[in-house]
Amino acid sequence: MNHDLLVIGGGAAGLAAARTAVARGARPLLVTDGPPGGDCTFTGCVPSKTLIEAAGRGTDFGTAMRRVRDAVSRIAATEDEAALSAEGIEVLRGRAVFTSPREAEVDGRIVPADRVVVAAGSEPLIPRIRGLDDLDHLTNDTVFELDAAPRSLSILGGGPIGCELAQAFARFGTDVTVIEARDRLLPSEDPEASQVITERFKAEGITVRTGAAATRARPVNGRARLEFDGGEPVVADRVLVAVGRNPATAGLGLRAAGVAVDERGAIRTSDRMATTAPRVYAAGDVTGRPAFTHAAHLMGRIAAGNALRRGRRARFDESAVPRVTFTDPEVAQIVPTEAEAARNHPGARAAHLPMSEVDRAITAGRTDGFVKIISDRRPWLGNLGGGRVLGATIVGERAGELSTRSRWPCGPVCSPAVWRRRRTPTPPTRSRCSRPPRSS
Ligand SMILES: Cc1cc2nc3c(=O)[nH]c(=O)nc-3n(C[C@H](O)[C@H](O)[C@H](O)COP(=O)(O)OP(=O)(O)OC[C@H]3O[C@@H](n4cnc5c(N)ncnc54)[C@H](O)[C@@H]3O)c2cc1C
Numbered sequence: 045m046n047h048d049l050l051v052i053g054g055g056a057a058g059l060a061a062a063r064t065a066v067a068r069g070a071r072p073l074l075v076t077d078g079p080p081g082g083d084c085t086f087t088g089c090v091p092s093k094t095l096i097e098a099a100g101r102g103t104d105f106g107t108a109m110r111r112v113r114d115a116v117s118r119i120a121a122t123e124d125e126a127a128l129s130a131e132g133i134e135v136l137r138g139r140a141v142f143t144s145p146r147e148a149e150v151d152g153r154i155v156p157a158d159r160v161v162v163a164a165g166s167e168p169l170i171p172r173i174r175g176l177d178d179l180d181h182l183t184n185d186t187v188f189e190l191d192a193a194p195r196s197l198s199i200l201g202g203g204p205i206g207c208e209l210a211q212a213f214a215r216f217g218t219d220v221t222v223i224e225a226r227d228r229l230l231p232s233e234d235p236e237a238s239q240v241i242t243e244r245f246k247a248e249g250i251t252v253r254t255g256a257a258a259t260r261a262r263p264v265n266g267r268a269r270l271e272f273d274g275g276e277p278v279v280a281d282r283v284l285v286a287v288g289r290n291p292a293t294a295g296l297g298l299r300a301a302g303v304a305v306d307e308r309g310a311i312r313t314s315d316r317m318a319t320t321a322p323r324v325y326a327a328g329d330v331t332g333r334p335a336f337t338h339a340a341h342l343m344g345r346i347a348a349g350n351a352l353r354r355g356r357r358a359r360f361d362e363s364a365v366p367r368v369t370f371t372d373p374e375v376a377q378i379v380p381t382e383a384e385a386a387r388n389h390p391g392a393r394a395a396h397l398p399m400s401e402v403d404r405a406i407t408a409g410r411t412d413g414f415v416k417i418i419s420d421r422r423p424w425l426g427n428l429g430g431g432r433v434l435g436a437t438i439v440g441e442r443a444g445e446l447s448t449r450s451r452w453p454c455g456p457v458c459s460p461a462v463w464r465r466r467r468t469p470t471p472p473t474r475s476r477c478s479r480p481p482r483s484s
């Protein structure tokens with residue numbers, strides 16, 4: 045087994061790292077204990093967006109789940125072992141564990157690890173709630189295996205997973221309650237976006253409980269009861285846990301390799317994706333950086349490029365990662381948000397356009413949402429021409445496509461930073477097709 049780069053993990057980050065190595069004329073070995081494609085293909089973006097789309101079109105749950113399985117298998121086929129081998133990537137199925145700074149073991153086989161990209165991903169975080177383990181709770185790893193939609197569903201967590209799936213299940217006829225510990229849904233997003241989504245959820249019959257953290261869980265007559273310090277308990281047929289992710293670093297043998305992790309267990313990386321061990325790089329969710337497919341892809345490319353390069357090394361710029369939550373209406377964010385801009389750019393301003401003033405939104409009868417563009421003064425020119433565009437929040441139908449559309453938000457006021465961000469369309473939007481093919 046003769047290779048130049050060991051890649052651990054076959055998700056978005058690992059695949060991007062292996063493909064980058066091939067593009068640079070190197071021979072990668074991709075070790076993965078799950079099928080290539082990882083979370084995004086099997087338990088993340090692909091099944092969730094297929095389910096959301098089907099729910100929005102009024103499809104019944106059984107048909108929707110057949111579409112989910114079909115979408116997953118079609119996309120998985122583009123990145124399975126045979127497809128990767130044809131691209132020049134050797135795949136070894138198994139679990140990699142570092143045994144020393146220069147070696148890893150894969151199910152009893154020793155593999156040289158002179159240059160490595162660790163892309164082991166993340167797992168659902170299960171909160172410490174007494175009795176939760178006694179409920180047969182769902183996570184994103186199991187929810188797409190359901191044969192029938194539950195009659196009622198409590199969702200712990202009002203972040204992107206909780207909100208996207210709450211609306212999809214409600215549209216299949218499930219009685220959904222979303223329980224969010226903080227004071228609003230989607231607390232990382234602009235407060236006005238949270239408000240639009242909350243109003244929409246209520247209009248669709250979804251119960252929203254914010255500022256509520258469950259303290260006790262117990263099965264009662266075959267149903268799941270969640271209790272709180274204050275307020276009524278919530279009883280439902282099933283519970284979905286969606287309160288965040290844990291970096292998958294346990295059992296990787298990182299200490300043997302000299303790779304340090306932070307207090308959350310995420311691999312510590314520099315902005316060049318270098319870990320604390322020489323020639324060991326990391327990418328994707330395992331780093332604790334923004335957990336998105338396009339971010340994992342970008343980090344994977346940078347990590348592999350830097351691991352193989354001798355000269356100047358590329359940097360990962362978190363501000364170049366936009367995000368889209370695929371609720372209806374969608375919530376798209378090109379960072380910074382208005383609040384982040386106010387903290388870091390004194391004098392930043394926000395221009396606000398409600399969808400009720402957008403002709404297409406009026407004709408579609410979908411005037412919920414808005415466009416907010418955040419700008420700052422330009423050197424010398426100040427606010428002339430609108431100033432320098434920093435970021436934007438778009439809430440509306442197809443906001444994800446709008447946020448990545450090639451001529452937006454730059455016009456004569458485009459700054460290099462925004463230009464770079466425009467080049468990272470969020471998955472899975474149709475605007476991704478404007479990207480060059482995979483081996484770029
Ligand atoms: C429900 C859901 C919906 C999402 N929707 C979106 C979305 O719409 N848009 C978006 O941009 N992002 C979305 N995400 C986030 C996105 O899926 C992740 O950020 C991305 O998949 C992370 O890729 P990764 O390569 O870092 O990790 P992963 O995809 O988790 O891949 C890691 C791989 O490493 C393997 N592995 C782990 N340890 C070892 C080991 N020791 N040896 C060998 N192999 C190992 C695992 O089996 C796995 O295959 C969603 C996530 C979820 C859960």
Ligand SMILES: NC(=O)c1ccc[n+]([C@@H]2O[C@H](COP(=O)([O-])OP(=O)(O)OC[C@H]3O[C@@H](n4cnc5c(N)ncnc54)[C@H](O)[C@@H]3O)[C@@H](O)[C@H]2O)c1
Nearest residue numbers: 171201202203204205223224225286287288335368369370
């Ligand atoms: N469209 C997308 O791009 C997309 C979709 C889904 C997931 N993702 C990625 O996956 C990551 C994980 O998603 P997520 O929604 O699980 O995590 P998250 O961390 O983004 O949101 C979890 C939410 O749960 C809340 N919470 C935490 N503990 C709680 C408790 N005990 N009870 C009630 N609420 C609690 C948090 O306040 C937070 O709002 C996201 O951060 C995102 O990066 C992206």
